Amino acid sequence: MVALDTPPPAVEPRRDLKRRKASTNYAGPFTYALLVVVLLASVFPLYFSFVVASKDNSVLGEAVPPLTPGGHLIENITRVFDTVDFSLAMANSLIVAGTVAISNVLLGTLAGFAFARLRFRGRNSLFLVVIGTSMVPAQLGVIPLYLLMSDLDWYGTLQAVIVPALIGAFSVFWMRQACEESVPHELVEAARVDGCSVLRTFWHVALPAVRPQAAVMGMFAFMAAWNDFFWPLIVLDPNDSPTVQVALSALASGYYTDYSLMLAGASLAVLPVVAIFILLSRQIVGGIMQGALKG
Amino acid sequence: MALETTSPPSPVGDRDKRWLLARLDGKYTPYLVIAPFFLVFGAFGLYPLLYTAWVSLHDWQLVDGDQGFTGLDNYATLLGDANFWNALFNTLSLFVLSTVPQLLAALGLAAVLDRGLRGRTFWRAGVLLPNVISVAAVALVFAQLYGRDFGIVNHLLGLVGIDPVDWRAETWASHLAISSIVMWRWTGYNALIYLAAMQSVPRDMYEASMIDGASRWRTFWAITVPSIRPTILFTVITSTIGGLQLFVEPQLFDPGGTATGTGGSDRQFQTLVMYLYEKGFRLFDAGYAATIAWVLFLVVLVVAGINFSVARRIASKG
Numbered sequence A: 001m002v003a004l005d006t007p008p009p010a011v012e013p014r015r016d017l018k019r020r021k022a023s024t025n026y027a028g029p030f031t032y033a034l035l036v037v038v039l040l041a042s043v044f045p046l047y048f049s050f051v052v053a054s055k056d057n058s059v060l061g062e063a064v065p066p067l068t069p070g071g072h073l074i075e076n077i078t079r080v081f082d083t084v085d086f087s088l089a090m091a092n093s094l095i096v097a098g099t100v101a102i103s104n105v106l107l108g109t110l111a112g113f114a115f116a117r118l119r120f121r122g123r124n125s126l127f128l129v130v131i132g133t134s135m136v137p138a139q140l141g142v143i144p145l146y147l148l149m150s151d152l153d154w155y156g157t158l159q160a161v162i163v164p165a166l167i168g169a170f171s172v173f174w175m176r177q178a179c180e181e182s183v184p185h186e187l188v189e190a191a192r193v194d195g196c197s198v199l200r201t202f203w204h205v206a207l208p209a210v211r212p213q214a215a216v217m218g219m220f221a222f223m224a225a226w227n228d229f230f231w232p233l234i235v236l237d238p239n240d241s242p243t244v245q246v247a248l249s250a251l252a253s254g255y256y257t258d259y260s261l262m263l264a265g266a267s268l269a270v271l272p273v274v275a276i277f278i279l280l281s282r283q284i285v286g287g288i289m290q291g292a293l294k295g
Numbered sequence B: 001m002a003l004e005t006t007s008p009p010s011p012v013g014d015r016d017k018r019w020l021l022a023r024l025d026g027k028y029t030p031y032l033v034i035a036p037f038f039l040v041f042g043a044f045g046l047y048p049l050l051y052t053a054w055v056s057l058h059d060w061q062l063v064d065g066d067q068g069f070t071g072l073d074n075y076a077t078l079l080g081d082a083n084f085w086n087a088l089f090n091t092l093s094l095f096v097l098s099t100v101p102q103l104l105a106a107l108g109l110a111a112v113l114d115r116g117l118r119g120r121t122f123w124r125a126g127v128l129l130p131n132v133i134s135v136a137a138v139a140l141v142f143a144q145l146y147g148r149d150f151g152i153v154n155h156l157l158g159l160v161g162i163d164p165v166d167w168r169a170e171t172w173a174s175h176l177a178i179s180s181i182v183m184w185r186w187t188g189y190n191a192l193i194y195l196a197a198m199q200s201v202p203r204d205m206y207e208a209s210m211i212d213g214a215s216r217w218r219t220f221w222a223i224t225v226p227s228i229r230p231t232i233l234f235t236v237i238t239s240t241i242g243g244l245q246l247f248v249e250p251q252l253f254d255p256g257g258t259a260t261g262t263g264g265s266d267r268q269f270q271t272l273v274m275y276l277y278e279k280g281f282r283l284f285d286a287g288y289a290a291t292i293a294w295v296l297f298l299v300v301l302v303v304a305g306i307n308f309s310v311a312r313r314i315a316s317k318g
Helices: A013-022 A029-053 A057-061 A073-083 A086-117 A123-133 A138-151 A159-165 A169-182 A185-193 A198-209 A211-227 A230-235 A244-252 A259-294 B012-055 B073-079 B082-113 B120-132 B135-145 B152-159 B171-198 B203-211 B216-227 B229-243 B248-253 B272-282 B286-316
Strands: B058-061 B065-069
Touching: A029 A073, A029 A259, A029 B082, A029 B120, A029 B135, A029 B171, A057 A259, A073 A086, A073 A259, A086 A123, A086 A159, A086 A169, A086 A198, A086 A211, A086 A244, A086 A259, A086 B012, A123 A169, A123 B012, A138 A230, A138 B012, A138 B272, A138 B286, A159 A211, A159 A230, A159 B012, A169 A198, A169 A211, A169 A259, A169 B012, A185 A198, A198 A211, A198 B012, A211 A244, A211 A259, A230 A244, A230 B272, A244 A259, A244 B135, A259 B120, A259 B135, A259 B171, B012 B058, B012 B286, B058 B286, B073 B286, B082 B120, B082 B171, B082 B216, B082 B229, B082 B272, B082 B286, B120 B171, B135 B171, B135 B248, B171 B216, B171 B229, B171 B248, B203 B216, B216 B229, B229 B286, B248 B272, B272 B286
Parallel strands: none
Antiparallel strands: B058 B065
């Protein structure tokens, strides 16, 4: 986690000092102490999950709960793979989340580009509709959605999870914002005047300009699809076509609760997302805060 | 991009055709490229939601299909169904217990993060971390933390002389425990949303208030909170829509009970979406499950409306 830290601004110490003096709004030791407590609370459940995953189950019955890792991590992970088809689940989750991420980037940027840089009748009202859809509790339509999937013969197949997630309102909203910021008007005009079609303008002008934002958006879509639980639980077959989250719930539904096993699975399930988060934390934090301002 | 600047001399008809194509392209392609969103939302979002109302008017079995129109029978049964009222109570209780403290804590945390901190990104990332973790994994960890015999929470309570709590057996204990999971996941996220809004409040407004001798506490309620009112309203609405559809946290809180989805032996923490899941996908009564979904939809509309007006009033005072 050290990599996350921004180094203190060592370049201009004098200016920093001045700013701190002038502002009544600086942080004292109490503030930092409070933040350390919050941070520990954030990290502890993850750390504890790893601790339990590395312990023999019998240790969990002792009077004092364990706080340091033990030596059974590999053994417990092996048991996870023996109990459920976790490698299939991992592969499925990769396919689902990867496809959903790529598709949201492409379709989201296309639509975002149109809303930001093309002129067409009804543009503003259609964009309001896009924003409005994110307020619709679509989860409540789950019964007909399931009926639709069985009519299509998609029960237990990955496309039942992928297709409804191919493009979301958030991606359109986000990529429109990115295009507003980063795609120069003049360049689009020039390309159009020179006879570039809309799609070629998108591909050669818009997409290269918004690559950084598109990457972050893709990661958001990946994480959301990787973590999705409710719909995969319903439409996938836990034995035949599980995603990681569905496999996790299968681990948890045994007759007796084997916490080492469960939390070894949970640790594996969160690993890719935590890795992405650590690598891209600056962009992810910035993305959420920017989205909030413009929303 | 190999763009032609001078087109080669071509017959007039050909040029007309290209001009026409370009015009059609400019006019219709925008609709073509925004169409996927509307198609996907229409087919997998809006249509199922509306069709839910139609299914709820039938005796409809998940596997065997439509067994005939029954009008409002499902609704009449629902109103007399003790399990429904129980689930509605649990849903509202969990919603209030998790949302109200969560948004207040998020406001406080945002105010702390708004100080001139060193290592800003580090702290922000730290509070956001819980939000990116899969809720299924989180629920399993907390199930262990809240274990009756060997859980850490009971161990800590024991250190200060409080008897172990059976977090799954009792209604209030289970609601508190599940709310804490929701809070853990969402407080940091909402804090960052508030923080973003706070940073666009002009600094001189604070300075002026401080010079006038107002305390930090007073400044916060008199200036900060009213300034970020739209953002607060936004989070209240999104938390309402999400919170009333609570499912995974309570569903996995009782690891042994996941197969049934009843939320504890006495349904003490079964939410409406869990009841929907139980009826629809464990007992295959699609018509009744659709009725629960549609009633929950109305509940979401009503509660969101109430919260919107309450939050608007509170946030504009100060």
